[in-house]
Amino acid sequence: MSQIAKRTIMTPGPVEAEPRVLRAMSAPILGQFDPAFTEMMNETMAMLRKLFQTNNHWAYPIDGTSRSGLEAVLTSLIEPGDRVFVPIYGRFGHLLVEICERLEAEVHTIECEWGTVFSEDKVIAEFKKVQPKILACVHGETSTGCLMPLERIGRACRDEDVLFVVDAVATIGGVEFKVDDWFVDAAIGGTQKCLSVPSGMAPITYNSRAEAVINRRKKVERGIATEQDQTQPESTIIRSNYFDLSQLQDYWSPRRLNHHTEATSMIYGLHEGLRVLLEEGLQSRFERHIYHEKALIAGIKAMGLELYVEHEQKLPVVTCVTVPNEIDADAVRSFMLTHFGVEIASSFGPLHGKIWRIGSMGYSCRKENILFALSALEATLLFQGAAIESGKGVQAALRYYEA
Amino acid sequence: MSQIAKRTIMTPGPVEAEPRVLRAMSAPILGQFDPAFTEMMNETMAMLRKLFQTNNHWAYPIDGTSRSGLEAVLTSLIEPGDRVFVPIYGRFGHLLVEICERLEAEVHTIECEWGTVFSEDKVIAEFKKVQPKILACVHGETSTGCLMPLERIGRACRDEDVLFVVDAVATIGGVEFKVDDWFVDAAIGGTQKCLSVPSGMAPITYNSRAEAVINRRKKVERGIATEQDQTQPESTIIRSNYFDLSQLQDYWSPRRLNHHTEATSMIYGLHEGLRVLLEEGLQSRFERHIYHEKALIAGIKAMGLELYVEHEQKLPVVTCVTVPNEIDADAVRSFMLTHFGVEIASSFGPLHGKIWRIGSMGYSCRKENILFALSALEATLLFQGAAIESGKGVQAALRYYEA
Numbered sequence: 047m048s049q050i051a052k053r054t055i056m057t058p059g060p061v062e063a064e065p066r067v068l069r070a071m072s073a074p075i076l077g078q079f080d081p082a083f084t085e086m087m088n089e090t091m092a093m094l095r096k097l098f099q100t101n102n103h104w105a106y107p108i109d110g111t112s113r114s115g116l117e118a119v120l121t122s123l124i125e126p127g128d129r130v131f132v133p134i135y136g137r138f139g140h141l142l143v144e145i146c147e148r149l150e151a152e153v154h155t156i157e158c159e160w161g162t163v164f165s166e167d168k169v170i171a172e173f174k175k176v177q178p179k180i181l182a183c184v185h186g187e188t189s190t191g192c193l194m195p196l197e198r199i200g201r202a203c204r205d206e207d208v209l210f211v212v213d214a215v216a217t218i219g220g221v222e223f224k225v226d227d228w229f230v231d232a233a234i235g236g237t238q239k240c241l242s243v244p245s246g247m248a249p250i251t252y253n254s255r256a257e258a259v260i261n262r263r264k265k266v267e268r269g270i271a272t273e274q275d276q277t278q279p280e281s282t283i284i285r286s287n288y289f290d291l292s293q294l295q296d297y298w299s300p301r302r303l304n305h306h307t308e309a310t311s312m313i314y315g316l317h318e319g320l321r322v323l324l325e326e327g328l329q330s331r332f333e334r335h336i337y338h339e340k341a342l343i344a345g346i347k348a349m350g351l352e353l354y355v356e357h358e359q360k361l362p363v364v365t366c367v368t369v370p371n372e373i374d375a376d377a378v379r380s381f382m383l384t385h386f387g388v389e390i391a392s393s394f395g396p397l398h399g400k401i402w403r404i405g406s407m408g409y410s411c412r413k414e415n416i417l418f419a420l421s422a423l424e425a426t427l428l429f430q431g432a433a434i435e436s437g438k439g440v441q442a443a444l445r446y447y448e449a
Numbered sequence: 450m451s452q453i454a455k456r457t458i459m460t461p462g463p464v465e466a467e468p469r470v471l472r473a474m475s476a477p478i479l480g481q482f483d484p485a486f487t488e489m490m491n492e493t494m495a496m497l498r499k500l501f502q503t504n505n506h507w508a509y510p511i512d513g514t515s516r517s518g519l520e521a522v523l524t525s526l527i528e529p530g531d532r533v534f535v536p537i538y539g540r541f542g543h544l545l546v547e548i549c550e551r552l553e554a555e556v557h558t559i560e561c562e563w564g565t566v567f568s569e570d571k572v573i574a575e576f577k578k579v580q581p582k583i584l585a586c587v588h589g590e591t592s593t594g595c596l597m598p599l600e601r602i603g604r605a606c607r608d609e610d611v612l613f614v615v616d617a618v619a620t621i622g623g624v625e626f627k628v629d630d631w632f633v634d635a636a637i638g639g640t641q642k643c644l645s646v647p648s649g650m651a652p653i654t655y656n657s658r659a660e661a662v663i664n665r666r667k668k669v670e671r672g673i674a675t676e677q678d679q680t681q682p683e684s685t686i687i688r689s690n691y692f693d694l695s696q697l698q699d700y701w702s703p704r705r706l707n708h709h710t711e712a713t714s715m716i717y718g719l720h721e722g723l724r725v726l727l728e729e730g731l732q733s734r735f736e737r738h739i740y741h742e743k744a745l746i747a748g749i750k751a752m753g754l755e756l757y758v759e760h761e762q763k764l765p766v767v768t769c770v771t772v773p774n775e776i777d778a779d780a781v782r783s784f785m786l787t788h789f790g791v792e793i794a795s796s797f798g799p800l801h802g803k804i805w806r807i808g809s810m811g812y813s814c815r816k817e818n819i820l821f822a823l824s825a826l827e828a829t830l831l832f833q834g835a836a837i838e839s840g841k842g843v844q845a846a847l848r849y850y851e852a
Contacts, residue, residue, distance in 0.1 A: 140672030269543030
């Protein structure tokens with residue numbers, strides 16, 4: 047195949063994969079019912095429980111990219127007409143709404159200005175007015191670089207018998223996220239961000255409250271259902287076969303009832319990525335992300351650039367930078383990629399061209415990448431005539447690292 | 450990670466991956482908008498057109514396992530109440546029905562005994578009675594080892610303005626399948642079978658007739674829609690965001706409008722798998738599959754075993770063998786895997802325990818694998834006391850190869 051360039055990827059995903067993960071993915075195929083493979087599936091479940099900080103039985107990946115995990119959870123939980131509450135503070139809150147609307151949920155939203163987040167009290171007060179079946183919320187919003195505080199919302203949901211569903215795609219493995227302590231009923235993670243596994247799988251977890259809803263909708267598919275399988279569910283059927291968690295559970299249990307053919311090489315990658323993560327330790331990993339974020343911020347500011355988000359609820363793994371006046375944001379990104387092989391991101395909708403988003407996630411979150419990204423950004427801006435401080439950014443980061 | 454055993458995989462999928470594919474998958478990550486990556490996306494589309502033998506513009510993979518491709522196509526085409534006709538001749542016909550029913554289609558079926566197929570005339574006569582919007586059919590049914598003749602059905606569908614959708618998951622790249630010549634409106638392939646790429650992607654193609662239906666349902670998602678994007682579709686909205694082909698088209702076009710994050714390493718694998726396939730040549734590849742099938746059949750029969758399917762519509766890439774009386778089918782499979790590292794498959798539902806299914810697909814379809822599978826099967830059956838011919842199976846295959 048054509049030679050694949052080696053990039054320095056400083057976007058909010060996909061980021062550079064762990065080298066050990068890439069090696070694992072080149073291992074030969076095992077059959078999906080081979081005991082060597084099902085043992086790996088079980089090990090993956092056990093490690094996912096640690097990642098999500100949960101004792102939930104169910105913790106396994108959906109075979110698709112991150113949003114497949116969002117859709118699998120929401121499709122399996124939501125029946126037409128169900129009331130869902132979504133606080134929106136960026137693009138991925140809108141995505142949750144989009145998925146719920148397509149499922150014919152009655153969706154209620156509140157929205158705040160992009161670049162800000164809600165207080166927990168506000169969210170709790172508003173959802174109580176709506177009395178939804180489900181409250182769905184994004185934990186880390188990569189489109190704006192904000193982190194929503196969630197510690198107390200789940201407890202309030204539990205008290206009102208509301209299911210609390212959290213999109214932790216951007217934060218899982220990089221920022222503290224506690225499924226059990228925070229009373230999260232279902233959570234969805236991503237592989238291609240802080241886990242540093244390639245895109246293509248979405249780890250999920252859910253507890254017995256969510257499982258009860260799913261099981262009432264269970265129908266084993268035609269062609270493999272046996273006599274003991276109920277043919278008609280107690281509740282409305284799940285509208286998707288591929289995303290039917292009640293059937294996926296049977297595949298991820300000792301019954302191993304065939305559903306799809308598990309994505310072998312992606313499981314190898316996820317399995318190895320989780321091993322790398324647990325060897326480092328969750329807390330050390332969270333601290334590493336904050337440590338390098340500080341170097342990045344020091345460099346950006348010393349260069350004379352402004353952060354788009356600088357409040358307490360800044361997402362540690364995504365740093366948004368305001369594009370200086372009269373600078374073409376996309377031209378800068380393209381120049382950095384062409385000459386330095388360094389990739390940073392634009393944003394979506396109203397923020398496109400207004401901010402750059404610099405990710406510092408997983409394997410990409412390391413000293414040389416921070417220094418190289420700052421060097422490339424500074425040189426590019428100087429070359430394009432931006433009024434920034436020459437030579438200051440990298441020096442500030444180096445002083446931080448040497449301190 | 451724990452050492453992954455090297456197996457000889459002779460199932461109907463997943464089969465052994467091409468070594469070049471596995472090496473390609475260990476390449477470093479590229480960003481999803483990196484020109485080096487989008488060029489690879491375009492090359493993949495061009496090669497998929499050759500694989501499907503089509504001039505369709507749209508030919509790209511869905512990020513999920515094979516059934517994700519089935520669901521993406523059907524979800525994007527079917528509106529609630531639409532009439533769909535499905536001729537069923539095995540488990541995967543039932544799967545098509547299952548997906549359509551969950552989409553609230555009005556599904557009409559005919560079913561024949563497992564192990565047989567319909568004549569084209571029968572299918573044509575029956576669908577004309579129903580006057581459906583869509584006729585959905587499996588090309589190669591791995592559950593029974595049968596191949597449905599499709600050459601004339603598409604022409605009849607076109608005359609009646611019916612959309613002809615074909616599940617070519619098991620046949621693509623291994624058995625002749627001509628999208629344009631056979632008037633197929635939409636087709637779905639699989640990676641983990643005759644392509645010998647790991648499970649986790651589903652290549653699809655569809656023509657302008659199918660695209661017209663999809664485009665009438667188009668709605669760009671909230672959070673990224675711009676002013677020129679229509680916010681309300683002309684027709685009912687597609688019920689899935691993840692499987693919304695109208696949005697995936699925007700991502701697989703020069704607009705590159707972000708949807709999900711493309712599964713980078715799987716694209717590397719598919720891209721390389723298609724290169725390997727086109728270097729061999731489609732016709733040579735089809736012939737290779739038939740060549741080794743003959744050796745396998747010669748060996749099975751010389752051993753004194755019976756084929757479950759021996760008629761003209763036998764699927765060349767899956768050979769089903771009747772389990773002899775008083776032999777435990779699963780114990781044989783387990784013994785073969787444990788002692789020889791050779792995997793063959795059971796079947797589903799009514800056929801479980803009654804037949805073994807031996808795949809000869811893609812990279813797994815080569816002389817040493819055929820000989821090793823026959824050796825392992827014979828030795829296992831002898832060890833378990835089956836009344837078979839000792840030493841005859843492998844000799845028959847060797848005579849075939851030496852002739």
